[in-house]
Amino acid sequence: MSHDNLDPSHLETLDRDLGRMTTLEQATLYVSRPMMGFGIALLFIVFAGLLAALIFGVTNNTFIVVVAAAFGAYMALNIGANDVANNMGPAVGANALSMGLAIVIAAVFESAGALLAGGDVVSTIAKGIIAPQNMASTQVFISAMMAALLASALWVNLATWVGAPVSTTHSVVGGVMGAGIAAAGFGAVSWGQMSAIAASWVISPLLGGLVAAGFLWFIKSNIIYQDDKIAAARRWVPVLVGFMSGAFSSYLAVKGLTKIVVIDMGAALLIGAAVAILAWLIMIPVVRRQSVGLENRNKSLKVLFGIPLIVSAALLSFAHGANDVANAVGPLAAIVQASSTGDYLHAVSIPLWVMVIGALGISFGLFLFGPKLIRMVGNQITKLNPMRAFCVALSAAVTVIMASSLGLPVSSTHIAVGGVFGVGFFREWYAERRMRKAKRAIPGLPALPPEERRRRKLVRRSHFMTIVAAWVITVPAAAALSAGVFLVIQGITG
Known part of the structure; x- marks a missing residue:
């Protein structure tokens, strides 16, 4: 049929049909994308179980280890979905990294941290919360650990679904505690260890916020509010990157190289100092080259903080992998050891394949x-630019590294989100301070009405209250859920 004979009404009908097909294709893609994600996640869980069966071999406890590996894989998936947002959220929110590049960097450094430096905290999670000698038998201990794994994973999954950045550390510690109480009463819990962990949870967000605010104050005082901002940045940005690199190197020397050579803290600090000086020297020409032709204004500073922010985000991912892989594989490592040797009273040795499941x-x-x-973390709590995001990432990295080196399973969620809140509240305080100075300089300057003062708040109070409420409820909710799962497991196996 020739184009001359086409009826205009037929063309309209064709356009409508094509429009419907396009809409249908878009809807199919929208629906299939999450389904594909769930399918890949399910395949990984199956892979973890098969890997456990292959390595563990055929014994009476093979089925238990396979199920535990599947639970550990499920927990690790939820940690990646929820907790890692705190590492990359600030960099993405500041537009220093695209979402795709942030995910690649996080995946590489999370895995490296888990495989190189994850051991100490795993021991704390597996043995430090429950006193194993109070358990009636190896089977009861295994059931308690499996309940803790599944319950904490379910809780984090629910939190991710509703969009709440809860602490996976809170979840797994609550799960271990709840299962331990259900298995052997309150005496099974090492309350001294729990008190230390609980104190670290309170200290973590406060310390993260204070350190982040301190870095932001330093940057504002020494760079942003200097007459020649570019010259100030040339001087101080290499120093900040050097400090960050030194902290990272000291940590890696103490924890990441223990399988090759044992390095004491003094030697590690010397290594960190050497790396800090080297990074500082390298960054001096880099920053000088980046600053050529930049205008003397705040927008130009964002360019100079791009590399430091990316490096700090990578450092934070490494520290997070070292610290939070324990949430997935600590109870799993305890189950594997108890199933293979019957020993659940002594220190846990962590097989490489267990660490690989956590990292992947x-x-x-x-x-x-x-x-x-x-x-959510990068855009919806407070407005971030590269300088503020760098302060958050550096503060969180330093705090997590210190805690992980002490073997304390602190919450990286609390530290990182505390850093975001610290930066936001510091900006509010700084704005109020400048306003008071302006009033003193101009006595007749009218005060802002209460509505306008509320509108100018730089931290969204609704998110602040929601996140704090989620933090408070996580431990008891995970503990109650874990106790229920433990009773179900005991009912099935008993």
């Missing part, structure tokens, strides 16, 4: 389900 699970969870909470 965190990376898959981040890739498949992480963007939602990355956007």
Whole structure:
């Protein structure tokens, strides 16, 4: 049929049909994307179980280890979906990293941290919370650890679904505690260890916020409010990057190289100092070259903080992998050891394949389900630019590294989100301070009405209250859920 004979009404009908097909295709893609994510996650969980069966071999406890590996993989996926948002959220929110690049960097450094430096905290999670000698038998101990794994994973999954950045550390510690109480009463819990962990939870967000605010004050005083901002940045940005590199190197020397050579803290600090000086010297020409032709204004500073922010985000991912992989594989490592040797009273040795499941699970969870909470942390709490995001990332990295080196399973969620709140509240305080100075300089300057003062708040109070409420409820909720799961497991196995 020739084009001359086409009826205009037929063309309109064709356009409508094509429009419907396009809409249908878009809807199919929208529906299939999350389904594909769930499918890949399920395949990874199956892979973890098969890997456990292959390595563990055929014994009476093979089925238990396979199920535990599947639970550990499920938990690791949820850690990647929820907790890693706190590492990359500030960099993405400041537009220093695209979502795709942030996910790649996080996956690489999370895995490296888990595999190189994750051991100390795993021991704390597995043995430090429950006193194993109070358990009636090896089977009861295994059931308690399996209940803790599944319950904490379910709780974090629920939190991710509703968009709340809860602490996976809170979840797993609450799960271990709840299962321990259900298995052997309150005496099974090492309350001294729990008190130390609880204190670190309170200290973590406060310390993270204070350190982040301190870095921001330093940057404002020494760079942003200087007459020649570019010259000030040339001087101080290399120093900040050197400090960050030194902290990272000291940590890696103490923890990451223990399988090759044992390095004491003094030697590690010397290594860190050497690396800090080297990084400082390298960054001097880099920053000088970046600053050529930049105008003397705040917008130009964002360019100079791009590399430091990316490096600090990578450092934070490494520290997070070292610290939070314990949440997935600590109870799993305890189950594997108890199932293979019957020993649940002594220190846990962590098989490499168990660490690999944790590292890969965190990376898959981040890739498949992480963007939602990355956007929430990066964009919806307070407005971030590269300087503020750098302060958050550096503060969180330093705090997590210190805690992990002490073997304390602190919450990286609390530290990182505390850093975001610290930066936001510091900006509010700084704005109020400048306003008071302006009033003293101009006595007749009218005060802002209360509505306008509320509108100018730089931290969203609704998010602040929601997140704090989620932090408070996580431990008891995970503990109650874990106790229920333990009773179900005992009912099935008993």
